[in-house]
Amino acid sequence: MRKMKSTIKTKSIIASLLVSVLFLANSCEEYDFGDTNVNPGQTGTPLPNALLTSALWSVSGYETQTTPSLYVQYLSETQYPETSLYAVGPVSWGEYTGVLQNLNTIINYNTDADTKTKALDFGSNANQIAVARILKAHVFSKVTDKWGDVPYSEALNGNTFPSYDTQESIYKDILKELTEAENGFDAGAMPSGDIMLNGDKAKWKKLANSLRMIYSLRLSKRYPGANDYAATQFKAALNDADGYVASNADNILYAHLDNNNFANRWYSLFLTRADYTISDVMIDKLVAKNDPRLAVYANKNSNDVYVGLPYGYTRDQLITWTANNQYSLMGDAITGQTSDSYFITASYMDFTRAEAAQLGWTTEVAATLYAKGIEDSWRQRGVYDAAAFATYLADAQNAYVGNTAAKLGDQKWIAAFPDGFEMWSDWRRTGYPVLTPTPNNLNDNGNIPLRYGYPSNESDLNSEKYDAAVARLANGDTDNSPVWWDN
Template identity: 45%
Template sequence: MALSIVKKRWAAVALLLLGAGCSDFGDTNENPNAARVPVPFALLTEAITGVPATQAGYTLRGGIAGIQTVGAPEPMLYVQYWSESQYPEDSQYATTFALWDNYYAVSLQDLQTIIDLNTKDETREQMVKFASINNQLAVARILRAYLFWVVTDRWGDVPYFEALKQNTLPAYTSQQEIYTDLLKELRESVDQFDNGRMLDGDILFHGDASRWKKFANSLRMLMALRLSNVEPATARDEFISAYEHPAGHVASNDDNVFVGFLDDDKLRNPVNVLFDGRDDYGVSETLMNTLTNLNDPRIEVFADRNQDEEFVGLPYGLTRSLLIDWTNENDYSRPGIAIRETTTRGYIVTASQVQLAKAEAAVRNWIGDDAADLYYDAIRASWEQHEVFDQDIFEVYTGHADVEFSGTDEEKLSKIGTQRWLALYPNGTEAWFEWRRTGYPDLQPTPYALNESGEIPRRYAYPNVEATLNKINYEAASARISGGDKHHSRVWWDID
């Protein structure tokens, strides 16, 4: 369904919801013309975009590819995709805690509402007119799993089993239990689809159940790898199960999972929002040096040339005074226009990303495919995604000593990690999670760090309001974290 149609439906839903509370005085205080239950197709679209239909001018927040997921600026700084050009505090790790309201209150709540409407006796029969019950549940469960995956990897233990149930004091579930349930949800949801009608409002796959199944299996493969250091046997079994599932996984750029943004204030690329009349970010020297040293053609997409028609990276993590001195003498490259256009796609899972996961699985002897072939196919998929592929350049590139798939297994994993970092750009959130798991590439913290540890953050501290609004459960969760509720503490799967 086109987003323009969805926007009209949002407006209608907003009027219905507003009208529900504005009837004439009477015994029932009900408007007979108002919707008695939320409309699931509107909830689905709102969950994907993270834009409440009743909030005019509200830019993309949580959503499936909003500024708290794929387009989050702080993780882009943590993994040194970008450097700050004016106010460098986030590059110096000054922000230690983050709020999670927009995850729980908008997208996750919308998805939970779809699930509740399709499982509760009093509303289940009404949902049949919109789509198959099984298909509505399967889609909502997959998206909910993806968002909770982001949430738990940002903070660690979070409200999960007791969340989204109108419970103002939810207990925190351990990350290990969350992962177990997320993998179960993805396994079950793939097999839950039937041949019935798909739900409207699906701006990801437009009602194509086969693509939903590939998305779920790909998520399960990526989640499984996240467990490789803490539960290797479980990680291997889950990866193989998803990899071998007959429904398939994201294997080509035609399968890429993305939100297609519009040239519209509310529905535009969230990265574009960061440049509204501002000039706060440049491509970091770290990323720029890597691209130039490898003669990587993606540099033409990832960065713009400066006024001298050169690619120049912005030094990472300088103090404000040092930054002012440097920028007074130098012009640097901004993130590429192709990355920050209003309609640039928000990629969630790509073929390159999944191919690199398969290459890692092959190095670990989980699957029998040739790791080198998978690795080179991943690089090619990334180049083709960004429309820079050239066979001659590719052959030279893959023969570079820092790219060629050779050496020990650890050296191969290092090269996979560097190519993953490049292929994920500008998805700093996923790159940050994978850097924490693998340590690749070898990123060094700014020497001007403002946080307690002086190191690149390993997680976000819990929202500051939790210590007062949910004190008992917050303290219990914090006590389970080695080192406490700190920026430098590690989540369950992030071990040395």
């Protein structure tokens, strides 16, 4: 198994930028989209390398957000269940505005005639802009996937009362941005401060094309046809000469350090307490399939067996259950301080391509890609054995026959663990894997949430634009209103 590891050069970059990044993180306030970046670059001389490092570190946390991981039942809450009971109200988007401001500053600093020459100390203007545009598109995809319509075209420019763009227009612009960014690299120096890909231009291009494919497929309910907008965008990225993440050697990941400031986010989450652990839904699925990834995803309990913590229990139920049972913790390979966390993997892209083939968007063979997705996941996790793999694929539970859409959804869900955010989006769009809401739900509708509620202050601070956005939601500003691409 080949994995991209951080080099000595990358570690030196991180060490040299650590103080700057920590300063940026500690001095960052939570802003509304209309307040951020009023006049970027004018409050001092930006350090694009530190801004990029800070942005990449922020983005690394999106793959370890616990709320969507609870929604897709990867995890259970161990002590104080709220999110797994869907007791989630309005949610601030402050965690995104700072990173978007940093990326916007990089773009503006490399574009403005008065500063672009100074910016060359940190890489070519074109390459800094391309990297920042890719990341900015990705971050905005997270924002719109959570809330739906959000400020976009009028965000980050000093407009106090920005309009909420429709999710359709946002996604189309995101795809445009990724396409232009992928084509915007030049032969100059790559940006310094790149703690993720260490300035590997080829990998940045593959990342952009992979995101184009993922986001195009996300629009499949709105544009299902093989000649529709989404399929056309998907095929353009699939056939791009610069490629996409196609093998484990291409995996986009974060290689963490034995330094608490840049440690694996799962390690940091469990460093002082364990409020979450792997659910019975995930463990029971892996046990039923005799899936070797179980030993990677979970540790055995004190009785030397794998037991998932029941999903969706109330606190009283948890107290009773844990008094008589021992549950498994998430696996050391997932939660280790220096364990890699994955942004995009070959297996995820295999399943993405397989679904596109199922939809008739491409001439690729879905069954072949389905098998490759499982194999790439096994190899990624270091559990591949040829004989065991053949037996696994021959099992009726896993063979590519019958309800192949459901089987593909199940396997994609297993392979993506513990990245709940992407799987929450996939589940909303496809309905797979089939998940049963907790009967102990605390929301009004009893369903697994479909979106986040807008920040609580939006109805006061930007009421006219907020009201217009809410009017476009089927069930108002609630977690039971599907976002546009989920309709």
